[in-house]
Amino acid sequence: MPAGLHFPYAAQAFRIRRTVRHLDGRIKHTETVYGITSLHPHQAGPTQLGIYARGHWNIENRLHWVRDVTFDEDRSQVRTGNSPRAMATLRNLAISTCRLAGATNIARTLRANARDHTRPLTMLGLT
Structure with missing residues (x-):
């Protein structure tokens, strides 16, 4: 297990960047979120x-x-x-x-x- 990673069943971590827009199409803001999953890359x-x-x-x-x-x-x-x-x-x-x-x-x-x-x-x- 890598140092500092305290998720014993974690198989991969991922980042999602999303842009939130107003209904008229103007960009409201951009955000980045992170996730951890027990699914291996060949599974997902x-x-x-x-x-x-x-x-x-x-x-x-x-x-x-x-x-x-x-x-x-x-x-x-x-x-x-x-x-x-x-x-x-x-x-x-x-x-x-x-x-x-x-x-x-x-x-x-x-x-x-x-x-x-x-x-x-x-x-x-x-x-």
């Missing part, structure tokens, strides 16, 4: 690593952003024991159930479910 080359990195943002945008904004998770006062993990699991279940039911706007679907107490049960196939 630059193209595959790029696909994995973009896939991460798909998860970030479709799940974590919804949890942060729609559920206002950052202001949750559930902080002790296993409660935060349990609440995150329940939020993930709600989001996934809405998506499996074809919802594209989770906030709107949650509001509709709040108005009709039978809808969540129907979405889960319980009625």
Whole structure:
């Protein structure tokens, strides 16, 4: 293991440079991020690593952003024991159930479910 590298299963490190643009095309800023993976170069080359990195943002945008904004998770006062993990699991279940039911706007679907107490049960196939 190289001196100073404290990631025992690291097989490769990579750098991604990305340019963030305004909608009109003007450059907002450029950033460089680094990653470490246990995949060896023959398992994942630059193209595959790029696909994995973009896939991460798909998860970030479709799940974590919804949890942060729609559920206002950052202001949750559930902080002790296993409660935060349990609440995150329940939020993930709600989001996934809405998506499996074809919802594209989770906030709107949650509001509709709040108005009709039978809808969540129907979405889960319980009625």
